[in-house]
Amino acid sequence: MKSTKLRKLITGTIAASLLAFPLSFGTVPAPAAEAGTSSILGAIVGGVAAHSQLDALLRKYNDSEEGRQEYFREMKKQYGVNEDWALNQQLDRIMTNLTAGIGAVDSSVYNKPYNYFINNQKGFNAFCTIGHNLSVNTGLYNVLTNEDEIAVVLAHELGHGQKDHPVKGARNSLNMQILGAATGSQAGALVAQVINNRHITKPMENEADALAFDYITHTNYNPGATAAVWQRVLDLSKSKASAVQEFLSDHPAxxxxxxxxxxxxxxxxxxxxxxxxxxxxxxxxxxxxxxxxxxxxxxxxxxxxxxxxxxxxxxxxxxxxxxxxxxxxxxxxxxxxxxxxxxxxxxxxxxxxxxxx
Structure with a gap:
């Protein structure tokens, strides 16, 4: 492979990896924004200098309204948007109910309202990424039809968002890896590490699960849906439901x-x-x-x-x-x-x- 092509591949991969943080319902890489990609590659080659590059990038897309809206638009471009009226009405209702439920225990939810949409991906997945940007795969509706169970899935993702797990996980993981990359010759190994590290930790998963229960019990959704949704996944995993089987392959029991x-x-x-x-x-x-x-x-x-x-x-x-x-x-x-x-x-x-x- 020519050096120019290799550079583009590494640059694009690292940018996507820095920004992506799909959570507990599947691996879906978030879109790579064009801004900052060449500087990211230079920062990795430079080692310690990557701290400031990484922090600036994450601050932009996680904390600034301009940045998180830009990132949200890029998500829609990459994944497509499902305009199904009934599903979008249901998603609006769930997000409204969950926001009120979260607000009962954590009023900070109103400081950075969530952006959300249904994408066209067919896998069983929902994910929250930096900037309080959330998306639900169309494929999730092939597995879950009960609104209470769908609400549990989204409550879990919002738990990650409320605790800023996406940006914390990316920063902690990438800082350690970038600090070990002092030369361009190590970039390939670094890229492999970043791709295979989804930046989520077991304590983060457990915290999001606990928060989901707290949020659900402050809504009118049935709290039993928290256990029922996992029983449903277990039941379907016994069949040849490929979307669920794929989902189960890399997630907690x-x-x-x-x-x-x-x-x-x-x-x-x-x-x-x-x-x-x-x-x-x-x-x-x-x-x-x-x-x-x-x-x-x-x-x-x-x-x-x-x-x-x-x-x-x-x-x-x-x-x-x-x-x-x-x-x-x-x-x-x-x-x-x-x-x-x-x-x-x-x-x-x-x-x-x-x-x-």
Whole structure:
């Protein structure tokens, strides 16, 4: 390969790597902005001088309104924009709800409002990058159809954004690597390291998961969706759903994330409600095992019922008697479970709930 072509390849790759920080739902490189690419290559060859180059670049695209809007436009150019009316209406609604949920615990969300759009990529992914720029792959909607579960995915990404994980991860990782690159002959090795390092750490993932639960519980979304979404991914991974299989290849164990959320749900209920492999127990007494329904496995659905019960206990609805409204078991003002074919009757469940709650 000619030196000119090699230089262009390295320059473009490094620029894209510096700016990209797709998070927990897949590897999608963010677009390379033209500004600063040649200086980045020079900075890497120069070693220590890269600190100022890197900081200036990240400050521009993460902190300045002009820079983050420029970066957002570049994202749209590279990935394309899905203009589906219904999906965009839903995304607007989710982002509005989540922003209010975040605002209840972290008012800084209003200081740098998120930019977001649905892109045309077919993989199962959503990602937040620098500048509070967020995008959702069209392919995500082939896996998730429940708004509550989609909201959990986005809440996780917003957790990364709120803690500035994208820029922190890029700066920490790249500073260490750049400092070790003193000559141009080492640039190739550096590029390989940057490409293979997604800049995200396990503590960052855990923090974003915990924040997602906090945000969701400050909205009207079912908190049980936090566990249900990972059960859905696990269920689909058993099939030949290639998008999910690809997603699973380089991410934290989904059963661990599901189980962590089940513990949070139990704690949220005041430890009144537990779930063991789909069997919901209240105060250590068996309540029910919901049937599969609505495109959900029995176990996925059980987490939604658990979420409703957890919310009922957390909000004090357990002080009221359970009753039946149509086919729905109610506890105070909180719907618990709408019974379908394969479930026990709503009246049976309401009676049992009153006996064990």
């Amino acid at each position: 989904d059963d661990d994330r599901r189980d962590a959320y089940v513990k949070k749900l139990s704690s949220y209920s005041g430890n009144h409600v537990t779930n063991k492999d789909g069997l919901i127990r209240i105060n250590t007494k068996d309540f029910t095992t919901p049937a599969a329904a609505g495109g959900m496995s029995a176990r996925e659905r059980s987490y939604f019922v658990m979420g409703n019960l957890a919310a009922a206990y957390h909000n004090g609805h357990d002080k009221r008697r359970a009753y039946v409204d149509g086919n729905t078991v109610m506890l105070g003002a909180q719907p618990i479970m709408t019974c379908v074919s394969g479930d026990e009757s709503a009246s049976t469940l309401a009676e049992r709930l009153n006996a064990i709650k």
